[in-house]
Amino acid sequence: MASILLVPIRPLQPASLSALALRLSERFQLPVVADGSHHLDPAPAFDSSRNQYYSSLLLSALLRMFSRHEGKILAVTDADLYIPVLTYVFGEAQLDGKAAIVSSRRLDERFYGLPGNADLFENRLLKEAVHELGHTFGLVHCRQYDCVMHSSTAVEEIDLKSSEFCTDCARLLKRTNNETATEI
Amino acid sequence: MPSHNQHRASLLIVDDEFVVRDSLSKWFRQDGYRVETAEDAAAALRVMDKGPWDIVLLDIKMPGMGGLELQKRIKEIDPTSTIVMITAFASVESAVQALKEGAFDYVTKPVDPDHLSHLVQNALRQKSLSHENIRLREHISTLLMPDEIVGDSPQMKKVIEMASSVAQTDTTVMIRGESGTGKELIARIIHVNSPRKFFPIIAVNCGAVPESLLESELFGHEKGAFTGAQYKRKGKFELADDGSIFLDEVGTISPRMQVQLLRVIESKHFTRVGGTESIKSDFRVICATNRDLEQAVKEGAFREDLYYRLNVFTISLPPLRERRSDIPPLVQNFVRKYSQAMNKAVTSVDPSALDLLIRYSWPGNVRELENVIERAMVLAAPPTIKSCDLPFQVLQSEPTADGDSLEAIERTHIINILARNAWNITQSASVLGIDRVTLYNKIAKYGLKRP
Numbered sequence: 001m002a003s004i005l006l007v008p009i010r011p012l013q014p015a016s017l018s019a020l021a022l023r024l025s026e027r028f029q030l031p032v033v034a035d036g037s038h039h040l041d042p043a044p045a046f047d048s049s050r051n052q053y054y055s056s057l058l059l060s061a062l063l064r065m066f067s068r069h070e071g072k073i074l075a076v077t078d079a080d081l082y083i084p085v086l087t088y089v090f091g092e093a094q095l096d097g098k099a100a101i102v103s104s105r106r107l108d109e110r111f112y113g114l115p116g117n118a119d120l121f122e123n124r125l126l127k128e129a130v131h132e133l134g135h136t137f138g139l140v141h142c143r144q145y146d147c148v149m150h151s152s153t154a155v156e157e158i159d160l161k162s163s164e165f166c167t168d169c170a171r172l173l174k175r176t177n178n179e180t181a182t183e184i
Numbered sequence: 185m186p187s188h189n190q191h192r193a194s195l196l197i198v199d200d201e202f203v204v205r206d207s208l209s210k211w212f213r214q215d216g217y218r219v220e221t222a223e224d225a226a227a228a229l230r231v232m233d234k235g236p237w238d239i240v241l242l243d244i245k246m247p248g249m250g251g252l253e254l255q256k257r258i259k260e261i262d263p264t265s266t267i268v269m270i271t272a273f274a275s276v277e278s279a280v281q282a283l284k285e286g287a288f289d290y291v292t293k294p295v296d297p298d299h300l301s302h303l304v305q306n307a308l309r310q311k312s313l314s315h316e317n318i319r320l321r322e323h324i325s326t327l328l329m330p331d332e333i334v335g336d337s338p339q340m341k342k343v344i345e346m347a348s349s350v351a352q353t354d355t356t357v358m359i360r361g362e363s364g365t366g367k368e369l370i371a372r373i374i375h376v377n378s379p380r381k382f383f384p385i386i387a388v389n390c391g392a393v394p395e396s397l398l399e400s401e402l403f404g405h406e407k408g409a410f411t412g413a414q415y416k417r418k419g420k421f422e423l424a425d426d427g428s429i430f431l432d433e434v435g436t437i438s439p440r441m442q443v444q445l446l447r448v449i450e451s452k453h454f455t456r457v458g459g460t461e462s463i464k465s466d467f468r469v470i471c472a473t474n475r476d477l478e479q480a481v482k483e484g485a486f487r488e489d490l491y492y493r494l495n496v497f498t499i500s501l502p503p504l505r506e507r508r509s510d511i512p513p514l515v516q517n518f519v520r521k522y523s524q525a526m527n528k529a530v531t532s533v534d535p536s537a538l539d540l541l542i543r544y545s546w547p548g549n550v551r552e553l554e555n556v557i558e559r560a561m562v563l564a565a566p567p568t569i570k571s572c573d574l575p576f577q578v579l580q581s582e583p584t585a586d587g588d589s590l591e592a593i594e595r596t597h598i599i600n601i602l603a604r605n606a607w608n609i610t611q612s613a614s615v616l617g618i619d620r621v622t623l624y625n626k627i628a629k630y631g632l633k634r635p
Contacts (some may be wrong), residue, residue, distance in 0.1 A: 087296045
C-alpha cells in the first residue's frame with residue numbers, strides 16, 4: 001500500500017506537523033506517516049554566502065535515506081530553500097517522482113515583518129505541501145487560479161488559491177493513483 | 185502557464201553550468217513546458233533543429249562562443265525566437281548590448297522566481313500576440329469582403345448559392361471562368377463561410393511563380409537547401425494549416441509538380457525542400473483555372489488522376505458579357521468605391537456612357553470593367569462620367585448589327601458613324617458617302633434619336 005512519509009527537517013517549529021499529516025491524508029486518500037525517528041542533517045546543503053539551503057541536495061539526501069520507502073516522501077522544514085539560479089523557492093519536487101520538500105520560512109507572516117497568523121500559516125503550508133506532492137504524482141502547473149496546482153511564486157498567490165485540486169487535476173491525480181495502486 | 189491540454193510552449197536553456205541547466209529545466213517542466221538544454225553554443229545550434237523554440241534562455245558568458253554571438257546565430261536560424269539573457273551582475277553591460285540586438289529581456293543570477301515566471305509568461309504572451317497580429321494582417325490585406333460580389337443576374341445568384349452550400353463542407357472546389365471574372369473572390373467567399381474561417385486562406389498563383397521556385401513556395405525549404413536558401417522557410421501548404429489553400433491557375437503547373445501536388449493533396453503530408461522531416465498540414469483545397477483542363481488531360485499535359493482529385497465540385501463563373509444585366513450595379517459599385525478612394529464627387533454615369541458600357545464585349549470581364557471605371561473617374565468632370573471619359577477601346581467597340589439583313593447592318597452602321605461624329609450630320613453624311621437629305625431620311629426611317 002502506497003503511503004506518504006512526512007519527514008521533518010530541523011529547524012522546524014514543533015507545531016502543525018500532525019495537523020498537516022491529517023489534512024494531507026484527506027487530500028490524497030492515502031495514509032500519511034510522520035517519521036520523527038530519523039534526523040536528516042541539512043548542513044551539507046547549506047550555502048553560507050546565501051544563508052540558504054540548496055533544496056535539490058536535500059531531495060537527494062532524502063532519497064538516499066528513505067530509499068526503501070515505497071510511497072512518496074515529503075520533507076518539511078523552516079529553513080530557507082534555494083536552487084542556484086533562483087533567489088528562493090517555496091519548495092521543490094521530483095516531477096512524477098518520489099520526493100518533495102517544502103519550506104515554511106517564507107509562508108510565515110513574520111518573515112515579511114507582519115504579526116504572526118497561525119491559521120494563515122497552517123493553510124499556506126498545507127497548500128504548498130499538497131502542491132509539491134501533486135508534482136510527485138506527475139501534475140504540472142494548472143491555469144485555474146484557485147487550483148492548488150496553480151503556480152505561485154509569491155505568498156499572495158498562495159493565499160489566492162485553494163488547497164483543493166480543480167476537477168481536471170483531480171481526475172489526473174486519480175488516474176495516476178490508480179496506476180500506482182495496480183503496480184504495487 | 186499552459187494547461188494540460190493546451191499546446192505546450194517550448195523552452196531552450198543554454199548555460200555552461202550544469203546546476204543552472206538542471207534546476208531551471210526541472211523548474212520549467214513543472215510549469216508544463218517542453219524543455220531542452222544545451223551546455224554550449226555548438227550544442228545549442230544542434231538543438232535548434234528540434235525547434236522552433238518559443239523562448240531561448242541564454243547565458244551571456246560561456247566558454248567558446250558567448251551568448252551575444254550565439255544570439256545572432258539563433259536569430260539567423262529563427263528570426264521569431266524570443267531570447268532572454270541570463271547574466272551575472274558583472275555583465276550587465278553586455279546584457280544591455282544583447283537587448284539592443286533584439287533580446288526580449290535579461291535576468292541576473294540569482295533571479296527572483298516570481299520575476300522569472302512572469303517574464304516568461306509575458307514573453308510567451310507577446311510572442312503569441314505578434315504571431316496572431318502577423319496572421320491577421322495577412323488575412324486583412326488579402327481578404328475581400330463578400331459584399332464586393334455585385335450582381336443580381338440569375339447566373340450570379342446560382343454561383344453564390346453553390347459557393348455558400350459547398351463552403352460548409354471540406355470538399356475540394358474547382359472554380360472555372362475566364363480571366364477577371366472573380367475566381368479568387370469566390371474562393372474567399374467559400375473560405376470565409378467555412379468552419380476554417382478563423383484560419384488563413386493562402387493564395388498561390390501557380391502561373392506567376394517560376395517553375396523552379398514553385399516547389400519551395402508550396403512546400404517550404406530548409407536552410408541551405410539550395411543556393412540562396414539562407415533561412416528555413418515555411419511553404420504555403422504549411423501556412424495553410426487549419427485553413428484553405430487557393431491554387432490559382434492550377435492548369436499551368438508542370439507535370440513534375442502535378443505529381444507532387446497530387447501526393448500532398450492525398451496524404452496531407454510533405455517534406456520541405458532539402459528536408460527529411462515529414463510535415464502534416466490540415467488544409468482545404470480550392471483551385472481555379474481558365475484553361476480547358478479536359479483538353480489538357482486528353483493531350484497528356486495534365487494528369488488525369490490530379491484532374492479527378494481537383495474536379496470534385498466545380499463552380500463556373502459566367503463571363504461578364506453573358507450577364508450584362510449586372511453591369512449597371514457593378515458600374516455603380518465601382519463609381520462609389522473610387523469616388524471614396526479619390527475623394528472625387530463623381531456619383532453617376534451618363535446614360536449614353538452606361539449604354540456603351542453595357543454593350544461592350546468585356547474580354548477582360550469585371551477586372552477590365554473596374555479598370556475602365558477607375559480611369560474614367562480620373563478624367564471625369566464631377567458629377568458625371570460621360571462617354572468621352574471612357575477609354576478608346578470601349579468607344580471602338582461599337583454595337584454590332586442585330587441580324588444579317590442589309591437593313592440591320594445599314595442601321596447599325598449609321599448609328600455608329602453618327603456616334604463617332606457626335607451626331608454632326610454633315611460630317612457623318614460625308615463619311616457615309618451620301619448627302620445630308622438621304623441621311624435625314626434614313627434617320628427618320630430607322631427611328632434614330634440623338635442621345
